[in-house]
């Protein structure tokens with residue numbers, strides 16, 4: 001099978017998410033890093049891309065140069081990953097989609113709901129894939145929970161409770177550190193801090209596992225470190241289209257919590273629990289029965305969980321491999337082959353609608369606000 005050509009924008013040397021994408025895209029031999037505009041500093045970006053094996057004429061100084069260069073080639077990249085800071089995603093993703101490239105965009109996909117709707121429309125009009133890197137949804141045991149819910153193994157879902165709460169911005173003395181400060185500055189981060197950064201992963205996970213979408217929400221936002229303009233803690237209550245009750249807590253000041261992403265799904269006949277710090281296990285409790293620990297790699301799991309497990313039972317599969325699973329499905333989708341559930345632009349848009357609904361709700365003392373994007377009402 002021929003490898004697909006892949007290009008990256010952002011994710012330069014020293015970036016947080018760049019290495020996970022490079023490992024993820026290339027782990028299974030689906031993609032070759034063929035082009036890149038990796039850094040906001042053109043020279044650094046060109047030099048680093050070449051050190052990663054990109055040919056000099058495809059190691060670009062910025063994304064516009066890359067768009068012009070790749071669009072003119074017969075062997076143009078099949079997929080472009082956008083791993084730049086949030087405020088740049090929209091412009092870059094739209095330009096590449098319009099030029100006929102498939103795109104994997106980092107979250108949050110856009111800064112506004114209008115931009116999100118535009119991306120959904122542009123991707124549709126261009127007939128291109130715009131995926132969003134909700135990578136936690138690609139853990140094998142998350143796929144297992146989704147399959148169990150879809151098969152009715154816990155009955156109708158009554159309640160989903162999720163949190164993505166860590167303590168890494170909990171030191172008030174560190175609040176002015178430039179690597180932390182921008183996340184709570186509206187000019188850099190947009191309308192929301194912690195909810196748009198981590199909360200939307202949890203909200204997407206709730207929808208993904210339950211196989212349902214958020215209809216409305218009520219939010220309480222707090223800036224517990226007073227110098228912060230945007231929230232560093234949020235509690236969001238929500239309701240899904242099918243009536244499931246949702247509770248979501250996200251925080252960056254929960255000192256002592258490390259990664260802190262977990263989900264519990266409670267149905268009429270059973271419950272499921274998964275935590276990102278023990279990603280290989282799902283706890284399953286049938287009503288009136290004993291709690292069972294289901295392990296990644298063991299017999300009897302869903303096809304999806306088995307398909308995305310690449311290391312044997314008892315070996316951990318790390319976070320970058322969840323990103324790798326996004327690329328597994330993207331490669332199959334681009335090639336027109338059978339693939340699993342890919343988070344799409346519609347999911348990125350739903351997140352933006354939820355962020356703006358949560359901001360409006362928090363400003364209105366937790367009033368219930370319609371969380372659906374206008375185009376999906």
Ligand code: NAD
Pocket residue numbers: 009010011012013014015016017018037038039040041062063083084085086088106107108133134135
């Ligand atoms: P970072 O600041 O560590 O790195 C950003 C990189 O982008 C740097 O190399 C920088 O030079 C480069 N860059 C900035 N502007 C650019 C431009 N205009 N053109 C080309 N390159 C440019 O940021 P990060 O933590 O890696 O985050 C990047 C994105 O990934 C953010 O949107 C963030 O929300 C997202 N992210 C997602 C996850 C996840 O779980 N899916 C995890 C971490 C970060």
